[in-house]
Amino acid sequence: MEMKFRFLGGADAIGRMGMTMQRNNDVSLFEYGMSPTKPPEYPMECGRVDRIFLTHSHLDHCGMIPSVCGRDNCEMFSTPLTAEVSEILMNDSLKIAKADDYPLPYAKGDIDRTMRNVVPLTYGDTIELKGFDVSLHSAGHIPGATMFEVVADTSTVYSGDIHTISTKLVGPARPVDCENLFIEGTYGGRLHRPRKEEEKAFLDKISEVTDRGGRVLVPCFATGRTQEVMLMLKNTGYDMWVDGMGRSVTRLYMNYPEYLLDYKKFKGAKRAFQEVRNPNMRSHSAKGEVIVTTGGMLDGGPVLGYLRELGKNPKNAVLLVGYQAEDTNGRMLLENGCVMMDGAPVKITAEVKKYDFSAHADHNQILEFVRGCDPKNVIIMHSDTRELIKKDLEGDFNVILPGLGEEFTLDV
Ligand SMILES: [Zn+2]
Ligand SMILES: [Zn+2]
Numbered sequence: 001m002e003m004k005f006r007f008l009g010g011a012d013a014i015g016r017m018g019m020t021m022q023r024n025n026d027v028s029l030f031e032y033g034m035s036p037t038k039p040p041e042y043p044m045e046c047g048r049v050d051r052i053f054l055t056h057s058h059l060d061h062c063g064m065i066p067s068v069c070g071r072d073n074c075e076m077f078s079t080p081l082t083a084e085v086s087e088i089l090m091n092d093s094l095k096i097a098k099a100d101d102y103p104l105p106y107a108k109g110d111i112d113r114t115m116r117n118v119v120p121l122t123y124g125d126t127i128e129l130k131g132f133d134v135s136l137h138s139a140g141h142i143p144g145a146t147m148f149e150v151v152a153d154t155s156t157v158y159s160g161d162i163h164t165i166s167t168k169l170v171g172p173a174r175p176v177d178c179e180n181l182f183i184e185g186t187y188g189g190r191l192h193r194p195r196k197e198e199e200k201a202f203l204d205k206i207s208e209v210t211d212r213g214g215r216v217l218v219p220c221f222a223t224g225r226t227q228e229v230m231l232m233l234k235n236t237g238y239d240m241w242v243d244g245m246g247r248s249v250t251r252l253y254m255n256y257p258e259y260l261l262d263y264k265k266f267k268g269a270k271r272a273f274q275e276v277r278n279p280n281m282r283s284h285s286a287k288g289e290v291i292v293t294t295g296g297m298l299d300g301g302p303v304l305g306y307l308r309e310l311g312k313n314p315k316n317a318v319l320l321v322g323y324q325a326e327d328t329n330g331r332m333l334l335e336n337g338c339v340m341m342d343g344a345p346v347k348i349t350a351e352v353k354k355y356d357f358s359a360h361a362d363h364n365q366i367l368e369f370v371r372g373c374d375p376k377n378v379i380i381m382h383s384d385t386r387e388l389i390k391k392d393l394e395g396d397f398n399v400i401l402p403g404l405g406e407e408f409t410l411d412v
Pocket of ligand 1: 056058141161
């Protein structure tokens, strides 16, 4: 059976994902995200759709779904955890757009309508749709993240974001035999340092900083990274605090033990931290030894308040543990040693270090995963270095690098 595919965003770049899959008048939308830049960037306009598939709750995948689901009143398929975390993020991005005075991409009512249209599914489930079935497989990456397998005459896998090693938070994605594989290529051309070494370096740095009487600030994405870092620090015994949206996401994760690698350890990690439940508590938390807080790129959230308090003492340290996009405070801190606060650059004299705790497969892990799926066609997305992956796959597979807005056809 022939299907037409078209990327509305996120084909040759990381951020604002969106892809349609169409047969006759029946249209499925895979993800519809936004890049939380200032101003935010959105995918191309999307025509009427019949249903939406959401792989996971990161904003570049879920952020713009209410604009479509609210308009078309269509069903959204995802794991229940992905839906619940996405709701927090959607509401937050609306709040940020209001605060920054950007045009609102949708209304609160659209988010509510999206949530009413959620069809919760989990790994191993299969649903029958018009002329094809769809099954779910774990994607690793973050709790609740799923790959979708579309089964008609053959099978087609859409990976979303994947990780193929076990982290402290989630187990790995496993290859799925298929004919067509849509795979993310975030780390095309790059390799991760072995996880254990990176974790040791991180923990050693924290002990060095606390030994010299300093405090450690760990800015983290709310979804996934906050909890991964909490798990790494679980048994260290420091005076530790967690603040920001990461707290709410942690609580949601507690309700879904089936999506966590080890619920008991997760509970232990939560207990090892004191939660900042209201702004008044920040006078205490800022005196803690380790503060894990949202947001990960230092562009908003409680992290800026802590940075103001802790950033001017060279004994302290800011440990970055995630991706720092261009034009963000995080990138500026790494490159120029300063951040923008209230419209003016502020010099940070605390020590700054970056660690790689990525939730994405690296170059070799991507190749290995593709070989495990053994597809005929490999379509690489979510990457600005996908030519490097193509180079290593060509010959063995038919590799397709679709452009933005470009329509292509596959037998599915
Ligand atoms: Zn992601
Ligand atoms: Zn992503």
